[in-house]
Amino acid sequence: MRLHFLLLRSLLRNLFRLLSPLPFLLLQASSFAQIQQPVLGIMHDGNAALRPVYGIAASATLGGVAVENVDAFSCAHSQCFVQTLGSLWMYDSSGSRSILDSISGPVPMALTNDGVLLYSSQTGELLRWNPINGWASSTLPTTSDHTILAFKPAGDGIDAAVRRDDGLWMEHLAADASITTFSAIPEDAENPVRAICLLDDGYLIATGHAVSLVRSDGSAQEFAIGGVRSFSAMSDSAVEAESSQGNWIFEQDAGKIRVSLLPGVEPAQTAPAGEVAE
């Protein structure tokens, strides 16, 4: 509180002195500032646990274990959706959690502005959740040779990276049962795609020897990071790539992407039977 008060007093002294002559703008006497340790996001460590990551990407430090036995996760908008041992949990910024549904095994998951989407490529069922309306489902078109690798909400349906018999494609699956294929995802048969992550502007794609950022305008940028097996959203602006050589953070800022190695942890001796460390 004292920090805030001092900052407030300092700011106000200057604000009133300098801005008060302005005819159209008056800054009120309640200006204040806060200084915090920055949180880059949440990462999935090598022991299947979630940990907060502090600092800046290239010089980050790890916090303690927040959740254990995590199969998959996705964090954004101050929320994390976590699949642990067959259950889906939501964690808010205060650390409190609530169970959302019982699901069997990891399923593709995408975040919306206020909730989460789950999609079953077997049934075509798209589950939407938000704190106001709870669960709602709709059915999207399915075909037997489609396997959704990743998706993101788009209109009343989803944009999805789909593996078909004839390769990898970006498609839009709409609630009216239509499927629109709008681009092919390049793939080398000898070096197949292992993981993909859809971004607002393009996608990240991982092969055995590299990760590529492909933007919507078709431009691409390659990073020599091999062995990536999955992508997860760490925060609004960061994606974690888990690989056999360590975990990496892809941080987006003002159209640029920065890549850094995330701090590693010692392998756990034994997997705890418990489910959540709170």
Add this chain to the structure above:
Amino acid sequence: MNRLTLTCLFLLTAAVANAQLALSTVAGTTQTPVTTVYGFGQIALGDVKLVSFRAVNSSSATVTVTKLALSGSGFTFSGNPPIPYIIAPGGHMDFTIRFAGSTVTNYSASLQVNTQIVTLLASVVSAPTVSVASPCTGPDSESTISFGRVQQAASLICTVTVTNAQTQQVTLSPISVTGSAFNTSQASAAFIPPGQSISFPVKFTASSATAFTGTLTAGVRTYTLTGTGFNAPLSSPQFTFDTSTMSSGEQHTLAVKLSSASPVAASGNITLGFKPASASVADDSAVQFVGTSKRVVSFTVAQGSTNVLMNGQNSVVFSTGTTAGVITFTIDAGAYGISGDASASIAVAPAPTLLTAAGASRVATGLKITLSGFDNTYSLGTFSFAFFDRNGSAIGSPIAANLSTNFQSFYQGQTAGSSFLLLANFPVNGDATQVGGVEVTVTNSAGSTRTQRMSFP
């Protein structure tokens, strides 16, 4: 029972018991029975010989040793047990006899243990003296000749000289060397004329990095030979970084090579140390090997290779943290050792505040500015906010704010680096939509940093 009866019983017991004492000599774990005569053998003039004896009670009754005596010159007890000495059935009593003769002649003495008597014999002979040339040392007071430390698989030859200071010829026999690491080409016997000497080589070969012992027998004298094999130190390490200039907030790679091939398969650790430039912080834990979040990484190097593998890789990633200072890498090869400088340091210079993200937004009550970054000098405090209208014209003069005290409080006791997230709210009374953008200038002891103009959406 009266006193006479008691006395008779005691004498009877003693007489029976004496017949049950068996004498022997003891050398290590070897016992050699002694009957009526025991010879100490030839002893060089000026030398001392110690012989350990053991009296064993082989009867089923207790034996009390009431007499332990020596008669004759040259022989003395060394550390006698207290007499009387009671030996339980199956037990024993040890004692040591020391012989040292002052003249070249034959010696004899009587050893008495209770009623058992043994004649001791010894012969003092004139013996040539043994010396060794550098780099060997000795013989010392324990008759030990040291070959010192020899690199594994290497050999060291020392010259042994035997001098006959007597006035008559000496036959030196035997001449022998034992021990797997030691050998000599010298014949097994030699004649040494009066006043002259002979020399011969003794070779020590260290087949492994361990201690070796052997013996050199030169006539009546026997010497212990010692030598130690050791691994050659690894040659001086060459630390290589992916860049010559480093700044805070970066990740870099370290690779290490040896200046010459490793003579052995070796392993050890490379440690990372950090000394902040600022006295206001003690450390920055983000300065670390990133892959393990630690400041030590194990390494291996194969025999014949110069490549130092760290955690099995040719290079290792480390973070420079967010604090100016000196990062030092030190290689420790443990018992193998390192020749040359085992450390390398890199300096991370103080720099103006680096802003990693900046944002401007509108909130219900006004304007919100978010800045994140780090100040590796820990001196941040002066901020200047320059507001612009929607036409790009400046709104008055920039607003200065001194947040030094706030940042000092924030950094107090901080050991995880200087990164910060500043959230500044500017409540507005009026038409806040007329404020189109803002530029923020932050100043620390190393200079100023200015954001690009951020637009309020």
